Amino acid sequence: MRNKMAKILISVVLGMLMTITVLEAKENGYAVLTTAQLRQQLTSQLPDEQKQRISDELEAQDEILAEVARLQLEGDKQVKTEIELARRKVLVQAYWQYFFKRNPVQESDAREVYNQLRQLNGDKQYRLSQIVVSDEGAARKVLDALKDRNSFAKLAKEMSLDATTAQQGGDLGWRWKSDLVPEFRRVVDLLxxxxxxxxxVALANGYVILTLDGVRQQTFPGFEKLRSHLMKILGFQAQQMELRRIRKKSN
Known part of the structure; x- marks a missing residue:
């Protein structure tokens, strides 16, 4: 597995190198490494077999880049765009690595979120169906049809604006309370x-008639099962906060 991962890493790194010019120069204020410098940085900690593979690939790239220079392909508008996009992507990734090295997501925070979810959900799941409409008038028509004992599933297929659930008769499947929007959470236990x-139920983009199809007891997953997912969510939230800080600073 280690050898396989090493090969994948080498392939990715070398693929990225094809997007930049490996000549001694400066572009956009960033020093461009020479082939010798790249070889030193990429192979210093690798076994001889992998060092040779990278050296061979860099040599092949040098030959191709010589042809690129001869044909003046770097001046091509699309090529310049792709190089700039690749440069931006690498630098943005470098920033996030820098940021999370200094602001790591803490497992204690993930446990705190988990405890909140555990308290909110208990050991209960809900089976719900919905009919989504655009305005109060359409909602009244649905409610009148339901009072006339029309099938909820049939009305969902005919009238719901949510194409995905409409095909299933409005069925949302079994959900934890934390899976529901706040507006649904407030009413589900009243049904x-x-x-x-x-x-x-009034939402920002329309109205929903929600029905309760069932309730079941279900053991909420343990922390270890949700740990990775919660850490990713907290990481994403940290990124959004940092982006807001940067944008506020630049304005």
Whole structure:
């Protein structure tokens, strides 16, 4: 597995190198490494077999880049765009590595979020169905049809604007309370099985008639099972906060 991962890493690194010019120069204020410098940095900690593979690949790249220079392909508008996009991507990734090295996501924070989820969800899941409409008038039509004992699933297929759930008769499947939008969380425990929301639930982009199809006891997953997912969510939130800070600073 280690050898396989090493080969993948080498392939990725060498693929990225094809997007930059390995001549001694300065572009956009950044020093461009020579082939010798690249070889030294990439192979210093590798076994001889892998060092030779990288050296051979760099030599082949040098030959191709000589042809690129002869044909003046670097002046091509699309090539320049691709090089700049690659440069930006690498530098942005470098920034996030720098940021998280100094601001690592803490497992204690993930455990705190987990405890909040555990308390919110308990050991109960809900089976829900929905009919999504655009305005109050359409919602009233759905409620009138339901009062006339029309099938909720049939009305969902005919009237719901949510194409995905409409095909399933409005079925949202089994959900933890934390999976639901706040507006749904506030009403789900007020419904008995088979009941639907009156008045409809108002959302930012329309109205929803929600019905409770069932409730079941379900053991909430342990922390270790959710740990990786929670750490990723906290990392994403940290990125968003940092982006807001940077943008505020630049304005």
């Amino acid at each position: 008995e099985k088979g009941e639907y929301t009156t008045p409809p």
